[in-house]
Amino acid sequence: MGEKGVFEDIIEGDTFKYYSEGEWKVSASGKYVPIINPTTRNMQFKVQACTQEEVNKVMESAKSAQKLWAKTPLWKRAELLHKAAAILKDHKKPIADCLVKEIAKAAKDAASEVVRSGDLVSYCAEEGVRVLGEGKFLVSDSFPGNERTKYCLTSKIPLGVVLAIPPFNYPVNLSVSKIAPALIAGNSLVLKPPTQGAVSALHMIHCFHLAGFPKGVISCVTGKGSEIGDFLTMHPGVNCISFTGGDTGIAISKKAGMIPLQMELGGKDACIILEDADLDLASSSIVKGGFSYSGQRCTAVKVVLVMQSIADSLVTKVNEKLGKLTVGPPENNCDITPVVTESSANFIEGLVMDAKNKGATFCQEYKRKDNLIWPLLIDNVKPDMRIAWEEPFGPVLPVIRISSVEEGIHHCNASNFGLQGCIFTKDINKAILISDAMETGTVQINSAPARGPDHFPFQGLKDSGIGSQGVTNSINMMTKIKSTVINLPTPSYTMG
Numbered sequence: 001m002g003e004k005g006v007f008e009d010i011i012e013g014d015t016f017k018y019y020s021e022g023e024w025k026v027s028a029s030g031k032y033v034p035i036i037n038p039t040t041r042n043m044q045f046k047v048q049a050c051t052q053e054e055v056n057k058v059m060e061s062a063k064s065a066q067k068l069w070a071k072t073p074l075w076k077r078a079e080l081l082h083k084a085a086a087i088l089k090d091h092k093k094p095i096a097d098c099l100v101k102e103i104a105k106a107a108k109d110a111a112s113e114v115v116r117s118g119d120l121v122s123y124c125a126e127e128g129v130r131v132l133g134e135g136k137f138l139v140s141d142s143f144p145g146n147e148r149t150k151y152c153l154t155s156k157i158p159l160g161v162v163l164a165i166p167p168f169n170y171p172v173n174l175s176v177s178k179i180a181p182a183l184i185a186g187n188s189l190v191l192k193p194p195t196q197g198a199v200s201a202l203h204m205i206h207c208f209h210l211a212g213f214p215k216g217v218i219s220c221v222t223g224k225g226s227e228i229g230d231f232l233t234m235h236p237g238v239n240c241i242s243f244t245g246g247d248t249g250i251a252i253s254k255k256a257g258m259i260p261l262q263m264e265l266g267g268k269d270a271c272i273i274l275e276d277a278d279l280d281l282a283s284s285s286i287v288k289g290g291f292s293y294s295g296q297r298c299t300a301v302k303v304v305l306v307m308q309s310i311a312d313s314l315v316t317k318v319n320e321k322l323g324k325l326t327v328g329p330p331e332n333n334c335d336i337t338p339v340v341t342e343s344s345a346n347f348i349e350g351l352v353m354d355a356k357n358k359g360a361t362f363c364q365e366y367k368r369k370d371n372l373i374w375p376l377l378i379d380n381v382k383p384d385m386r387i388a389w390e391e392p393f394g395p396v397l398p399v400i401r402i403s404s405v406e407e408g409i410h411h412c413n414a415s416n417f418g419l420q421g422c423i424f425t426k427d428i429n430k431a432i433l434i435s436d437a438m439e440t441g442t443v444q445i446n447s448a449p450a451r452g453p454d455h456f457p458f459q460g461l462k463d464s465g466i467g468s469q470g471v472t473n474s475i476n477m478m479t480k481i482k483s484t485v486i487n488l489p490t491p492s493y494t495m496g
């Protein structure tokens with residue numbers, strides 16, 4: 001079970017506790033949620049199945065703690081975040097070990113997720129003191145019909161309680177990308193971690209506890225999203241929801257009520273390859289973009305749209321590189337590791353079989369053992385195949401051969417998703433025109449889609465999301481503007 005020592009307080013018996021009012025607690029439910037190791041398919045960890053009463057208590061304490069937190073000087077909030085970031089990075093090993101066991105992330109990638117997360121928290125602290133330390137000053141005579149009798153001062157104020165719900169694939173990084181902006185902006189934060197990934201997230205929360213955040217400013221409740229999710233997202237104490245995940249986010253946005261929402265949902269990121277593309281660069285980007293963490297990234301390349309004349313060469317190069325990927329357990333740092341759950345593996349297999357039955361060309365033999373699926377490139381995919389449109393979230397990648405750039409853009413824009421996309425060409429003018437035509441939140445030119453570096457804006461169009469992430473955008477999103485207007489008895493003009 002998880003590492004003892006500094007993390008001793010977060011576990012009782014064999015079940016991890018939840019974090020409420022600055023303390024680690026056992027749920028009164030007497031129930032636990034099992035976390036299944038994707039590699040062994042045995043139960044690896046247990047977390048508390050929190051009750052609705054416990055959620056209520058967390059919300060109450062988050063609400064009262066926020067009032068005091070908002071009065072804490074900005075530099076002091078930043079100092080605490082820097083401290084949490086340092087503690088997080090100091091405990092990279094035990095947290096990464098949990099990621100390996102809970103979500104089968106390769107050991108080296110698990111360690112870099114923790115380091116990246118510490119860096120994100122520190123960056124957010126630095127950015128916060130600047131973004132939140134500045135407001136606006138407006139004078140009334142810039143608007144027609146007014147004299148200079150009014151001075152308007154605007155500042156950014158906290159929203160209250162922010163509810164953060166991240167997905168399984170980056171349970172630490174996509175938690176802190178919500179926690180740090182919320183806290184620096186003077187909000188309190190309630191985290192509902194994904195079930196697969198909950199124990200890594202609880203370790204990360206303990207780092208914030210050790211940093212000395214006041215009671216109630218940060219809390220973490222565990223339980224299955226399907227059981228406590230609605231209660232949390234519809235809770236009257238929540239003033240903002242920051243969610244990353246799948247279609248669940250669409251359902252949440254319909255139920256949440258009149259509060260700001262930040263939604264980062266699925267994607268079907270298209271990779272358009274033009275005739276003049278550097279095929280070595282394109283093929284290595286496709287392999288990295290499509291197959292790292294076994295394709296379980298929202299920003300994974302999820303469909304290749306290649307010009308017919310270069311398709312054979314591209315497919316050959318991609319296949320050569322796929323042949324070099326190692327397949328096996330995350331502990332061995334394999335490139336391809338088991339996907340997160342058996343149901344996920346079954347879903348991927350469903351897409352693969354549909355493509356096979358409809359006549360697609362398999363570049364490798366389809367191979368699966370339990371949750372482990374060998375990397376597979378599926379060529380000659382046609383629009384009537386599910387894999388042309390649905391995201392497998394696994395190590396299988398469809399190739400659609402196109403006869404014009406317009407056909408590629410049309411396929412990209414016909415998707416319900418609009419997260420990212422990428423274009424490979426040496427002609428920057430063409431790249432810009434195609435980028436403008438693609439209905440996605442980001443287009444990468446000559447590289448695979450990616451969210452990072454974490455301070456870049458990150459957003460999806462259509463069913464891929466609401467709002468924008470990235471450090472600065474998240475800080476702004478988790479604040480409101482407040483104006484104070486000074487009314488003068490007579491117009492006043494400086495130096496006038």
Ligand SMILES: NC(=O)C1=CN([C@@H]2O[C@H](COP(=O)(O)OP(=O)(O)OC[C@H]3O[C@@H](n4cnc5c(N)ncnc54)[C@H](OP(=O)(O)O)[C@@H]3O)[C@@H](O)[C@H]2O)C=CC1
Nearest residue numbers: 167168193194195224225226229245246248264265266298
């Ligand atoms: N755009 C982006 O940035 C990203 C998008 N994704 C997308 O996420 C999906 C895969 O991630 P996955 O974790 O399986 O996504 P899910 O949408 O299944 O789960 C995301 C989070 O929502 C929780 N949840 C489940 N049901 C509810 C509910 N009714 N109310 C509130 N919360 C709930 C889950 O908890 P529990 O685990 O307990 O069920 C989890 O914490 C893919 O579609 C992928 O594209 C993933 C990463 C990044």
Ligand SMILES: O=C(O)[C@H](O)COP(=O)(O)O
Nearest residue numbers: 296297298299450451452
């Ligand atoms: O959830 C995801 O898939 C991430 O947001 C992707 O992040 P990355 O592109 O930086 O790996």
